[in-house]
Amino acid sequence: MIQQMYPQTLHPYSYELNKDMQISAAHYVPNDEAGKCRRLHGHTYFINVTVAGDELDQSGFLINFAHIKQLVHDRFDHTILNENEVFDDKDPNKFPTTEVVARTIYEIIQQHLDTLGHNPKCVGVFVRETPTSYVMYRPKQVKNG
Numbered sequence: 001m002i003q004q005m006y007p008q009t010l011h012p013y014s015y016e017l018n019k020d021m022q023i024s025a026a027h028y029v030p031n032d033e034a035g036k037c038r039r040l041h042g043h044t045y046f047i048n049v050t051v052a053g054d055e056l057d058q059s060g061f062l063i064n065f066a067h068i069k070q071l072v073h074d075r076f077d078h079t080i081l082n083e084n085e086v087f088d089d090k091d092p093n094k095f096p097t098t099e100v101v102a103r104t105i106y107e108i109i110q111q112h113l114d115t116l117g118h119n120p121k122c123v124g125v126f127v128r129e130t131p132t133s134y135v136m137y138r139p140k141q142v143k144n145g
């Protein structure tokens with residue numbers, strides 16, 4: 001079980017849920033400036049996804065916790081991130097760095113939330129790559145409507 005305090009995200013919504021996940025994955029950062037991270041290596045990523053909104057669905061959920069896990073864990077667990085179609089070794093904005101992993105998870109979650117009728121929003125994604133390194137991604141503007 002993950003028990004950890006995460007950086008808080010300010011938002012205007014009444015409901016907020018958080019889903020923690022652990023993902024075992026390998027990656028490399030395909031640039032010589034990345035030093036030792038240029039070589040293939042693995043992490044247990046600790047991920048927290050925050051979803052907020054003012055309305056609930058017919059189950060009384062903002063989103064089923066299990067669906068967040070399916071969207072993220074099922075896609076990335078026990079994989080080589082560089083081989084996933086969402087990443088690209090030729091584009092630094094798509095290298096599987098902690099920053100890009102966090103933003104990519106946000107994009108995957110929000111794309112799904114956009115298909116739901118009650119307008120939930122992903123307001124933050126926390127990704128811890130090592131005991132001493134993490135990234136918090138927050139969308140610049142949480143779109144209304």
Ligand SMILES: Nc1nc2c(c(=O)[nH]1)N=C([C@H](O)[C@H](O)COP(=O)(O)OP(=O)(O)OP(=O)(O)O)CN2
Pocket residue numbers: 029037096097098099129130132133
């Ligand atoms: N801004 C970023 N810097 C680094 C990233 C990254 O994704 N974004 N990634 C790495 C490596 O992938 C590495 O796995 C993690 O780096 P680091 O925290 O330096 O790992 P250490 O365990 O060696 O940390 P110590 O605190 O020195 O033990 C590198 N940089």
Ligand SMILES: [Zn+2]
Pocket residue numbers: 027037041042043129
């Ligand atoms: Zn790494």
